[in-house]
Amino acid sequence: MPSAPKSSSDREGVSSLIDTHCHLYMTPLDKDLKAVQARAKARDVAQIIVPAYDQASWDLMAPYEMDPDLHTAYGIHPWLAHEMPEAAQRDEAMAALGVRLDKTSPVALGEIGLDTKIETSGLVEQLPLLEAQLQMAVERGLPVILHCRGAFEEMLKALEPHQGKICGVLHAFSRGPDLGNRFIEAGLHIALGGSITRPTAKRPRKSALRLPLERIVLETDAPSIGLHGVFPAEAEPAHVADVAAALAQIRDRSIGHIANVTTANARELFNLPCE
Numbered sequence: 001m002p003s004a005p006k007s008s009s010d011r012e013g014v015s016s017l018i019d020t021h022c023h024l025y026m027t028p029l030d031k032d033l034k035a036v037q038a039r040a041k042a043r044d045v046a047q048i049i050v051p052a053y054d055q056a057s058w059d060l061m062a063p064y065e066m067d068p069d070l071h072t073a074y075g076i077h078p079w080l081a082h083e084m085p086e087a088a089q090r091d092e093a094m095a096a097l098g099v100r101l102d103k104t105s106p107v108a109l110g111e112i113g114l115d116t117k118i119e120t121s122g123l124v125e126q127l128p129l130l131e132a133q134l135q136m137a138v139e140r141g142l143p144v145i146l147h148c149r150g151a152f153e154e155m156l157k158a159l160e161p162h163q164g165k166i167c168g169v170l171h172a173f174s175r176g177p178d179l180g181n182r183f184i185e186a187g188l189h190i191a192l193g194g195s196i197t198r199p200t201a202k203r204p205r206k207s208a209l210r211l212p213l214e215r216i217v218l219e220t221d222a223p224s225i226g227l228h229g230v231f232p233a234e235a236e237p238a239h240v241a242d243v244a245a246a247l248a249q250i251r252d253r254s255i256g257h258i259a260n261v262t263t264a265n266a267r268e269l270f271n272l273p274c275e
């Protein structure tokens with residue numbers, strides 16, 4: 001695996017990287033945030049987006065709200081859909097989300113989505129929760145952070161009424177470029193992560209090669225997803241440098257070019273400050 005540049009002085013004119021999806025409040029990352037951030041900075045990963053996905057995780061976000069290099073997002077994950085099967089319960093949760101978004105400075109609404117691989121709820125409970133949150137994101141002018149497993153057609157259908165008004169990212173994308181391009185046509189960016197570092201992962205590496213670079217952002221989804229040679233529990237924002245290196249190798253471009261384009265994409269999409 002190509003190694004990251006040694007120091008920022010080697011990187012004149014090259015943007016720092018952004019991890020657009022990391023759950024810093026989850027163990028083991030929450031044990032020593034300062035060290036996690038220092039290791040990220042040592043590999044030129046300067047900014048991190050932290051998506052919270054339920055009321056318990058929303059309550060852990062206060063320290064990240066205070067740090068100019070960390071950016072927050074709030075949403076209700078489909079894994080929580082079973083807790084609100086009735087419309088009145090969903091309305092209550094949506095009201096709480098609205099209050100939370102008012103009180104904080106989120107860069108996105110998420111993570112939200114659809115997941116048919118879980119047993120606690122089905123699309124009957126998940127779809128209305130997703131639709132309400134897509135609507136809220138459009139009303140507030142916030143990009144969305146989308147989680148999708150096993151329900152890509154349903155997700156595209158849910159996005160359809162918002163065409164031209166919605167933006168955001170389909171995160172942890174590990175499918176092929178044909179599907180990726182359909183989400184790009186729907187207005188989204190595609191977040192590539194650890195899967196493209198695996199030499200045998202044909203589909204995501206094909207996406208890394210073929211999808212338009214101006215619609216790609218980078219992420220780790222640490223500590224949920226690992227990389228080639230890195231267990232999920234060991235993954236952290238510093239590893240975005242390895243995702244960038246893999247993308248550079250697959251596309252036969254310099255890491256600097258990949259950093260400049262993907263960081264510009266993330267800054268524009270999430271309206272992030274330059275460092």
Ligand SMILES: [Zn+2]
Nearest residue numbers: 021023111221
């Ligand atoms: Zn996530």
